[in-house]
Amino acid sequence: MNFEELKNFTFELIDKLDHAKADNVEIEFEGVKILVSKNPGANALLQGGGTSLSIQQNAVVETAQELLPEDKTILSPMVGTFYAAPAPDAEPFVKVGDRICAGDVICIIEAMKLMNEITADKSGVVKEILVENASPIGFGQPILVLE
Numbered sequence: 001m002n003f004e005e006l007k008n009f010t011f012e013l014i015d016k017l018d019h020a021k022a023d024n025v026e027i028e029f030e031g032v033k034i035l036v037s038k039n040p041g042a043n044a045l046l047q048g049g050g051t052s053l054s055i056q057q058n059a060v061v062e063t064a065q066e067l068l069p070e071d072k073t074i075l076s077p078m079v080g081t082f083y084a085a086p087a088p089d090a091e092p093f094v095k096v097g098d099r100i101c102a103g104d105v106i107c108i109i110e111a112m113k114l115m116n117e118i119t120a121d122k123s124g125v126v127k128e129i130l131v132e133n134a135s136p137i138g139f140g141q142p143i144l145v146l147e
Helices: 003-018 058-069
Strands: 024-029 032-037 044-048 051-054 073-075 080-083 105-111 114-119 124-129 136-138 143-147
Touching: 105 143
Parallel strands: none
Antiparallel strands: 024 032, 032 051, 044 051, 073 143, 080 105, 080 136, 105 114, 124 143
8 A cells, every 4th residue: 555545545534434423443554553533632634524533644654665665765855735747737747657867856846835846866767656736745755656
């Protein structure tokens, strides 16, 4: 399960718990422990309806990094909104199969109304892009995997 699948699965849990009689659900899978609770006293990282997700962000990031080879993964240097292209009608900066070099712009992350060009810190061929265009991205979240 990659980071994006884990995030989507967690939001599905939040939605289902909103409509369930149970107060919380705890799941442990591939070294990641997820507790979804209706208890507002939990430290909430993500929220949906009246349900909060209590999970340590660092644990998710560390687990995602453990699942992906460190020397082949480019991580987000900041929190914001991920954009794959310089404009809505433009071609993306990178596509699967593209060869990139350290220093090449791979995406834009919008943070506090500023558009920040993010450059690759390593070279390789893009194997997988892990973030959907115009979606939120966290600090240290994997952006793409290189071959």
